[in-house]
Amino acid sequence: MSVKKVAVIMGSDSDFPVVTPAIKRLKEFGIPVEVRVMSAHRTPDAAASFSANAVKDGFGVIIAAAGKAAHLAGVLAAHTTLPVIGIPVKSSTLDGLDALLATVQMPSGIPVATVAIDGADNAAILAAQMLALSDEGLAARLLEMKKSMAEGVEKKNAALQEKVALL
Numbered sequence: 001m002s003v004k005k006v007a008v009i010m011g012s013d014s015d016f017p018v019v020t021p022a023i024k025r026l027k028e029f030g031i032p033v034e035v036r037v038m039s040a041h042r043t044p045d046a047a048a049s050f051s052a053n054a055v056k057d058g059f060g061v062i063i064a065a066a067g068k069a070a071h072l073a074g075v076l077a078a079h080t081t082l083p084v085i086g087i088p089v090k091s092s093t094l095d096g097l098d099a100l101l102a103t104v105q106m107p108s109g110i111p112v113a114t115v116a117i118d119g120a121d122n123a124a125i126l127a128a129q130m131l132a133l134s135d136e137g138l139a140a141r142l143l144e145m146k147k148s149m150a151e152g153v154e155k156k157n158a159a160l161q162e163k164v165a166l167l
């Protein structure tokens with residue numbers, strides 16, 4: 001089991017369906033995960049305090065999901081040296097493009113790794129890869145995942161070749 005925890009922070013509880021794949025994936029890898037709602041705009045002091053204390057509290061990576069103005073990942077990144085991964089959340093306003101741009105366009109010195117709009121699964125995998133740099137067991141589980149993905153593609157290709165042969 002990984003020693004470091006991953007925080008999954010969402011700007012609103014309405015983002016829970018978006019982050020659920022990340023929570024499930026982290027648990028599959030055996031990574032301890034804590035999930036919270038914090039807002040860059042409505043609870044900025046709580047967000048700043050959480051990220052400022054995240055290293056001391058045993059976290060290794062922070063994942064932040066937010067829509068629209070999507071300042072959450074940047075606010076968290078501003079107060080910690082931990083890697084922060086942003087998940088732009090699709091909203092009805094601009095289909096998530098606003099959140100994507102707000103998350104990816106961080107000023108120099110405040111990096112936020114950004115995944116696709118609603119890309120929670122990749123955020124979890126990226127967090128696991130970051131933690132795996134110092135956790136050989138986790139690195140082995142990631143390698144197994146990659147092998148399983150490759151085997152799945154090979155099976156699909158074999159089935160496709162059978163269909164093509166019948167044409």
